[in-house]
Amino acid sequence: MTLANQFSDLQQDLSSPFEDLTSLRLFVRTVEIGSFSEVARRINVTPAMVSKRIASLETRLNQRLLNRNTRRLVVTNAGQLLYEHAVRALSELDQSAAEMSDLHFQPTGHLRITAPLLLGTFCIAPRLPDFLKQYPSLSLEVNFSIEKLDLFEQRIDVAVRIAIEVDPGLIAIKLAPYHRVFCASPDYLAEHGIPKTPEDLSRHNCLVSRGSILNNQWPIKHGSALDQVAVKGNLRTDSSELVHHAAIAGLGIMMGARWRIEEDLRTGALVEVLAEFVPDNRAIYAVLLQRSDSSRRLAHMVEFLKDCFADLN
Known part of the structure; x- marks a missing residue:
């Protein structure tokens, strides 16, 4: 097969009645404005050129898209269907072009x-x-x-x-x-015991932090259900770092973010308790x-x- 024949076959494989995006955009504008002459005026071309482009699109589709008379244009059923799809497709193409253009510019x-x-x-x-x-x-x-x-x-x-x-x-x-974790130092647990159930927390010194609300109701998971257990202790603070240091020093049990105390759990400075009751919601x-x-x-x-x-x- 010659190179010319290969190129001809490729053209046929890739051919589409919508390969002319200019005609498709003109069709969309015409439907929205309702006048060949007004579309032509806005883009500074002749009404005949607009009409010719849309007629060519109708020929390629083998469908009447607009019914014309001396006073107005009427969109056919096929034209309405094409318009709805064309608006979405052209919007996606425009968005893609804008995003690719953004790659070349710094955000300001x-x-x-x-x-x-x-x-x-x-x-x-x-x-x-x-x-x-x-x-x-x-x-x-x-x-x-x-x-x-x-x-x-x-x-x-x-x-x-x-x-x-x-x-x-x-x-x-x-x-x-x-992910959160309940934990305490080995020394604290050796002296006060390891809580086995969430209710055991009421007998322990719990280190309470506060963010936007006071965190003295700790969330507890029972199977698939979530509940809360009231806790109390001799330290309340808006500093989670203070709670962290107090727990390492052996003052009591804390609830904190796993990512923050992962290293302490690894080294044994803190020990996780009640792992099966920690919610992950x-x-x-x-x-x-x-x-x-x-x-x-x-x-x-x-x-x-x-x-x-x-x-x-």
């Missing part, structure tokens, strides 16, 4: 982000300088807090949240699972008021946050 503008204090300090903060070096046209306002800030009132663009579910009306992108989310793909800087921030939490298990 200002972002306000918030995250829980511990997660922000240990997982996000070490990486933020490199993020700003990579995108020097971005500016950030960062709030690491134990309080849950209102995205609307505080004009927050991205909030990192530890949650079971996210408030209605917000967009949530899961970043990582969030929470996750870490990036919470937004709008879709991340509607803003280049939002999309880059979400990808950055995914990298920050990629190693959590």
Whole structure:
């Protein structure tokens, strides 16, 4: 087979009545505006050229798309079907072109982000300088807090949240699972005993932290059901790091994030208890008021946050 024949066969294999996107766009505009002459005026061509393009499209499809008379254009059933599909297809093509164009440009503008204090300090903060070096046209306002800030009132663009579910009306992108653990030091357990059931916690000194709420009701898993057990102790604080240090020092039992105390569990500085009762119903989310793909800087921030939490298990 000659090269010319091969090329001819390839053309036939790839041929489509929609290969002429200009005619398809003209058809969509004509349906929406309802006039050859008005479409022609807006794009600075002749009405005859618009009519010829659409007639050519009808010929390739072997379908009448528009019925014409002296006063108006009427879309046929075939034309309406084509219009609905064409609008979606052209929108996807335009979005693809915009996204590829974005690859060549740096995101710009200002972002306000918030995250829980511990997660922000240990997982996000070490990486933020490199993020700003990579995108020097971005500016950030960062709030690491134990309080849950209102995205609307505080004009927050991205909030990192530890949650079971996210408030209605917000967009949530899961970043990582969030596993917790009950634990204490070997010395504390040797002196006070190892709790065997969640109810045993009432007889122990429990180290209570507070974030946006006082955490004196610890979640407990019984099979597939979730419950809570009331705990008390001689330390209440808004610092999870203080709780961590107090537990290592042998003061009592703590509930904390596994990622933060994994090394202490590995070395034996802390010992896990009640492992079968720890619920696993929470996750870490990036919470937004709008879709991340509607803003280049939002999309880059979400990808950055995914990298920050990629190693959590």
